[in-house]
Amino acid sequence: MAETSHLIKAIINRDSRAIARAISLVEDGDRRADLILTGLDPVLLEKATVIGITGPPGAGKSTLTDKLIGQYREQDARIGVIAIDPSSPISGGAILGDRVRMMEHALDHEVVMRSMASRGRLGGLCGAAGAATRIMAGSGCSIIIIETVGVGQSEMDIIRLADITALVVAPGLGDDIQAMKAGLLEVADLLVVNKADCPGAEALAMDMEAVAREKPPLAENLSRVCLTTAIEGRGVQKLAATLQRIDRLHRHSDEHTKRRQQARAMEVLDWSLEMLRPRLQDLINRYDVLKTGDPRLLATRIIKELMDNRQES
């Protein structure tokens, strides 16, 4: 108890170790995390803007994130960054390599960065990402960037968790784009064509413009398509400004609140399922699954068992 109240105070005082420790407690499912999360200032959480950066592997998400940090630091904003990489399905280990492209900000106390492993979650995020954004916001970060794992077609969790999501694409990954057409492209707020200096970028930008025309317009003179050459920092200032403009539009309408409500509901569902998982696994282990017929039938039976047990206890 003493430790948690000390941690909360230290988080508010922007202590790097306390912020990092609190995120680990959430990640590891430690009960003390609940107390810490309860102790954070809800006004700060509401004020902070969560920006999602997603896209296929190699599109330039990390490099772009690095440059965006630079832009927002020029405005003196305190920035949180959550960079997610996949866990190995075999060993459970992970290589978290996003810092390689973001070390420029390593010594800046106003940039809070955390690398996280997906730990078996498939939607492009990790289970603790939402809590990590709130811990960072509680430490005074006004902008929090979440960089997802490299995504394919359907990793859409970021859309629901973030206030605004930018999908980063790059020429030369054409097949991925085709594959994503019925998914992320439809729902991302912004379409960023990175590596705009490379052959094929113009054609890709035209494709993206065509996709953007299908979406409701944001505002006058505000395009949903941005061109960047992240490695040289080109186009990043405009991208940073566009993201902030969209945030203001959302906050002036009810869109911001609507999204936060959806995000919360999704997180509650995710955590509930995660907490149920071990109990379900126990029930499944009691059966010889090869002999109990179709998996769907056994699932129905197990859910019924779980509900009945609940009523007895």
Next chain:
Amino acid sequence: MGVNERKNRVLIAKPGLDGHDRGAKFIARALRDGGFEVVYTGIRRTPAEIAAAAVQEDVAAIGLSSLSGGHNRLFPAVIEALAKINGSDIPVLGGGVIPDEDIAALKEAGIREIFTPGTPIEIILQAFQEACDLHHRNRSE
């Protein structure tokens, strides 16, 4: 593999101007295959950058790699940088092309273990595991 288990998080870094990262990457991959979450910071990092990253990432151990001879200055510099930011409790291990006669002084400076070429990977993984266990134990006391 759920959210309710403690994972060992470690950081692998190369301090100084030495760009030979084969060893560091080999160790990072071996740790990943051993179930560790490995924050890899890449080449040419300053001791201060490595220490700051280790603290922000809440790692339980740091592994430093060196090939080109800067270890006598750079490894202890990481220990000093950690001390400056209240991170002295994070154990530091080192490895690379390091002459036998340098090892005692490096350990004296606070490097927990030194691994030279030819060390079996199992020994290295074991040492990281022990360093992580020690860190977690000290923390929960």
